[in-house]
Amino acid sequence: MSAEENKKNMTYVRLGNSGLKVSRLILGLMSYGTKGWAPWVVEKEEAIKHIKTAYDAGIQTFDTANVYSNGESERILGEAIRQLKLPRDEIVVMTKVCTPFPRLLNSPGSTGLSQQLWGVVGRTPGESYMRDPAAADAYGYVNQYGLGRKHIFESIKHSLERLQLEYVDVLQCHRFDYDTPIEETMQALHDVVKAGYARYIGMSSCHAYQFHAMQNYAINNKLTPFISMQNHYNLLYREEEREMVPTLKMFGVGMIPWSPLSRGALARPFSESTLRSQGDPMAALMNKTRESNKEIITRVEQIAKARNVSMAQVGLAWVLSKDHTSAPIIGITNLENFQDTIGALQVKLTEEEIKQLEEPYGPRGIVGHIRLGNSGLKVSRIILGLMSYGSKEWDEWLLGEEGIRHIKRAQLGIQTFDTANIYSNGESERILGKAIKQLNLPRDEIVVITKVYGVVARTPAERYMTRMAEVEARGYVNQSGLSRKIGSCHIFESIKHSLERLQLEYVDVLQCHRFDYNTPIEETMQALHDVVKAGYARYIGMSSCYAYQFHAMQNYAINNKLTPFISMQNHYSLLYREEEREMVPTLKMFGVGMIPRSALARGILTRPVSQYKTTARSQNDPWAKNYDKTKEANDKIVSSVEAIAKSKGISMAQVAIAWCLSKDGMAAPIIGTTKLENLEDIIGSCVPLVVHPGYVDIWLWADGIHVKLTEDEIERLGEPYIPQGIVGHA
Template sequence: MNYTMLGKSDLKVSRICMGCMGFGDAHSGQHAWTLDEPHSREIIRRGLELGVNFFDTAIAYQSGTSEQYLGRALRDFADRDQVVVATKFLPRTDEEIAAGITGQEHIRRMLDKSLENLGMDYVDLYIYHMWDYRTPLYDIMEGLNNAVKAGKARYIGISNCFAWQLTKANALAQREGFAEFVSVQGHYNLIFREEEREMVPCCREEGIALTPYSALAGGRLSKHPGESSRRLREDSYARLKYGAAHDQDAPILARVAELADRRGVSMTEISLAWLLTKVTAPVVGATKFHHIEGAARSVDLRLTGEECAYLEELYTPHPLVGVMAQNTAGAAGEDHVWSVGRQTV
């Protein structure tokens, strides 16, 4: 495993971040394919053995049980100061808004609950999961700054935002002396490269780490044509994100498979090796040993410039999907956006 610094922070992270959305009580969330606690622990321990020290979860994942499984496993298998733990919080609910709960209080409550779930005194990275159009940005940034000042979060990150939103938030933080976002977790992989328009160059210019999710496109970038899996069959959200672009993406997937066969490695390794040329640490979900083992091997795989160009050549623009499509709806003033979003993150 190789390691790098997370943006301008002093967090030293593995080049692979283990995504924990696949862990948690399936009866508590929307994903039937999630792992129970014993199997989650096995995957987490294997990741640690391979040198993974960076773990990403969220209070939204299986009603907080992902956080609970991760926290208990890390207590048993790792020293707290040797791992980097990230979790995320959702926007205010309709009920909180009606009750007059401020953005600052909302963040305090969400973080305290996440810390309780994790069984930890602090998280290394606290991530604003999606833009909240119904809460003043000042309240969000002050609430996050309060978390850092209280020692409950070492650094803050943001997910599912546009480059203008990131820039606006960090400019406000600079003006007020608040903590700034050090990382962005967006939707980015070989068959969905819309982040390259503005977010990637923005982060490169500002020294902000990119830690993209859906690094393997819900498994599509790890399967040869015709291969299937329970995740591909049952993940309705991944189908929402990638189903409409199947024909558009198929030639790129074929090139990944061809290059993997030529190099004698897995498609996972090819897909992540490409992404690792662009970002700090992709968030890679793992529900089987070979998922995390392939991800770890990708760190040592070096693609040539010609191979990268071959993989990139056939890409054509995609419409925004998933949470970012909802983000666009939120910018247009559609009040239902977060009730939809809560079912899909």
């Protein structure tokens, strides 16, 4: 296809909700610079030919960064603009301000790869991959990295000198800076725009909770907000679909993904490699660490052959098929590949082909990122969950009023009880209410937590109705969800019914059981605030949602002086640690306490591998089936729990609970059991203390844990874990 034909095929889109138009493909300039920086880099003369070819084909948006070849990439782009007389009114120039130094995390969201990220614009091509600020400072790079005000201004001025321009169109933060206050960064970026050095600002490769915090600060303080997010996204890496994609949609921010072909892995058969893939540590990590990658690449090859197009065209066509993609960033090292790549604009995949390409994908750790709260309410270090107490008609493994004996025994140290309106369609709340009355539990001391969201059915057998049409067809109109109308007829009516069943005047914490996609956040948070003001609840909390949803709800409450959440009841255990990616740091940011459910993974962590699914609940509980998907890794974890328990002369449950309690940000795990002896055993893992439900006070009580794991034991328990799909959200 000729350059003229390519130009006709190029389309232009607005970047998010901004007025800036970018070409549907963006040329990434990381590949242009000096071979002293990386052996696969294309040098100046050839690079300018590439830029000309791209512009002739209709690409008018160019993405570079101050650190690429230590500034040489920017110099080459500036020289190309001057030599080729590219019209400044038309072209879009994007650059970045230097990334801060990486921090490694021992979590399923870290890879160790972050050590390879650069931190400074070096004086010579070989000065790259400096690994910590101390090393940079020792080499004379003090104040020449990160997102502090001084560096942001100096960095953009140096970039403009290298580019030979008066301004850039978009200045992007290359990574999040953990050492600089968000307030300082966002004010400095705003001032850069006001000074005329940049027209817009964007963000690159960070966690959704970080983006949320930065964007909200800008919006709430009438500063310049981000218009773009340059994140890692392709057929082999789709983790951004969990939190970042919906966050960007919420803010109307454009997504311009880097590495849409996964460092070229999607452009060639699995067995082939290139100079870059052999020497690039990120390419090696991203592309060939999972069997699912091989299957995806094979399917790309099959579709390419069937359509008589290239694999690169299929890989790019998939990214372009996503409505959340504004324009992917493509990088090329030879013109032959470029002519082929741009042909992706003409490839439209069918729904069946898209499904075929996506089906083998398996969750994985984050690549490309670096690295009950502050309330006065005290809860016991272990919370007793009452889902197990109710009617056998609701589920056969439930206990009836025998649960009252458990609640009595829990007085060994537990004073916090968690239930929900829907557990056994209200019977769980009734049992707790009877227990409080019969046992004369002191209301001034105990903490009662319940939830609102789902349908409380008229008969025990009616449960887990998840579709609104099904709910309404059975006569439960306005009896689910979190809206104000459903709020007046559900949030308010729900809490009133809960209080009747509990025989109480108030609950201590009313939690939203799930996020309500059908109701404006504003409506929900105002209704919850009014419930507190009416005296029906002392505090509010959230349960099982995405971090971006929690962020939006909490920010709305804070910004509008409404009652904020003090707790998050989420799914977390040795066998499920996905919350460490986004939710855990989000909760720390807001000072919200984490009270995880299923801390023993539906009991799987309490018995040897040989006894997997030997209980009535594990055999019939649909939730337990989720653990089958990662059974091989789970078996290794369970075996380690068993071995450590034997060496310490304690139970497996105590080891698993001790692991939970060792985590920063952990307020109190929720445990549920149907056997009295199990309850006594679990309580044995803790001294009967009470703590504030938040991460700040946990440090005070660390010595109160009966079972203390060593660092080696914690590492041994965590090592086999593999990332997985999200479980437990609506």
